[in-house]
Amino acid sequence: MxxxxxxxxxxxxxxxxxxxxxxxxxxxxxxxxxxxxxxxxxxxxxxxxxxxxxxxxxxxxxxxxxxxxxxxxxxxxxxxxAPGAGGAPRPGDGRTEADKELWAAPDLDGRLPEAGWEAYTGDRRVRIRALESVVRLGFVLLRGVPPRDRTVLDVARSFGFVRETNYGELFEVRVEADPNNLAFTGARISPHTDNPYRDPVPTLQLLHCLSNEARGGDSGLVDGFRAAALLRAEHPEAFAVLTRVPVEFAFADARTELRAHRPLIDVDPLGRIREIRFNNRSIGTLHQPAAVVEEFYAAYRTFAQLLLRPGLRLDFRLAPGDCLVFDNTRLLHARTAFSESGDRHLQGTYADLDGLLSTLAVLHREGARA
Ligand SMILES: [Zn+2]
Structure with missing residues (x-):
């Protein structure tokens, strides 16, 4: 029966x-x-x-x-x-905190998710493990990716599709004479997510290090889901404000004008953290009643403080051939200031999680058949 x-x-x-x-x-x-x-x-x-x-x-x-x-x-x-049978309802769509392993820097001590480029391209199991790290922890560090021009695009195409933007297929992170973005100077960049002024936002970012001989210019990652979960535990009212107040993010230069209205912390219909947008450089002017503006700024400052909490941030230094692949809806990235005289050159591009998840599912399917 x-x-x-x-x-x-x-x-x-x-x-x-x-x-x-x-x-x-x-x-x-x-x-x-x-x-x-x-x-x-x-x-x-x-x-x-x-x-x-x-x-x-x-x-x-x-x-x-x-x-x-x-x-x-x-x-x-x-x-x-069947509804009511074992299989339903499912825990989530794979994108919320319910399906992630949240971390602070000490949790990853000595077990940075990484893979060698040759093993990654040659061995299905290594590829699966690397892509699963992006899904579970929010990032993977690929080592030994040939430090050549435009190779970052090959990395993106190894699991998905390049998202071309007004910055082009790829963007150069190095000191530029006439920068349209602080990223293209030697300035310190505090933890942020990229391009919050786009809707939809690029869900993945890649940064490929071609050279890094400058003094400074170290990288940092913060798990935004972990930080938001801490905010919810310590300041539930601030968390609630940041999930419900739409914030205008904007970017403009001579050829471009981008704008998106999204909360800093986006939750799914069950209230689970699903997306973080945080970028002090591109947060625009809030147009809300004074009372909402007051509570927003109090909550925004509390969250910003929390994001700087020692211990949350994982610090490391990218070496030539390193390519960082990370979830731009979850992790915040940062870098220390660097001397504009030393040579530091990264190439970056955007891609999306749907392509990565599809590649991962097909790899699993092939494994089940083998
Ligand atoms: Zn039928």
Whole structure:
């Protein structure tokens, strides 16, 4: 007797998942009908056990009223997916704090997530481990990536797609004579996420070190989810303010004018931390009632203080050939000031998590088949 024997899934849910060839294109698996094509008074008619043709396991056949359509569902599929059965509801979409390993610097002591470029490109398991680090911890450090012009684009294409922006396919992080961004000077840059003035924001960033002989110019990473979780524990009212007040972020130069209105801390419908935007350089003018502005600035200052808390920030120095890949919706990155006379040159680009997650899923699929 199957565990789902007495379950009665909602009729529209069950019919929407009919696997038959009239309902789903057998080649693509995509649905062939609209939800409005189903009869208003749809109901489960006769139900009987059967052996489905597809996987040979036990199945259940449903005759539908009033249109007489016939659906066969594998028992294993019902057990995994039916509302009320073991498979549902799922914990999250993989992007919130619920599916991450939050960290402070000491947690990563001696176990920085890293991989050699040759092993990464040559060994499926190394690639899986590296990409999983980006998903779980928010970053991976690839070592030995040839320190050559535009190689950062090859790194992005090893797991996804380059997100081209007004900065081009890639951007140069080095001292420029006429910078349109403080990143392109020798100034100290405090922990921030990139491009909060875009919507959607680039979800991944890559920084590839070509040379780093300047004095200073060390890198730092802060887990923004961990910091936001601390804020929620210590100052719940400040956390709540930062999740509900939309902030205007802006960037402009001679050719570009970008603007986005998003909260500093974005949460999912269950209140779980899902996205951080934090960038003192591009936060614009807040247009809100005075009372909201007051509470926003108090909360913003509290969060900014917390982000600077010793111990949260992981410090390291990028060497030529190092390529940092990190989740720009979660980690804040920083660098110390450096002497503008010494040679320091990074190339950066943006990419997105959906491509990385897809690559990871396909790698797992190939592993299961091997
Ligand atoms: Zn069908």
């Amino acid at each position: 199957s565990a789902t024997r007495n379950l009665h899934p909602p009729a529209f849910w069950l019919r929407d998942n009919c696997p038959c060839a009239d309902c789903r294109d057998p080649r693509t698996g995509q649905k062939l009908f609209q939800i409005t094509d189903l009869p208003e008074d749809l109901a489960v008619g006769a139900v009987r056990d059967c052996v489905p043709a597809a996987d040979g396991g036990l199945g259940r056949e449903v005759r539908w009223e009033p249109d007489g359509h016939r659906s066969v569902y594998p028992e294993a599929w019902l057990a995994a997916h």
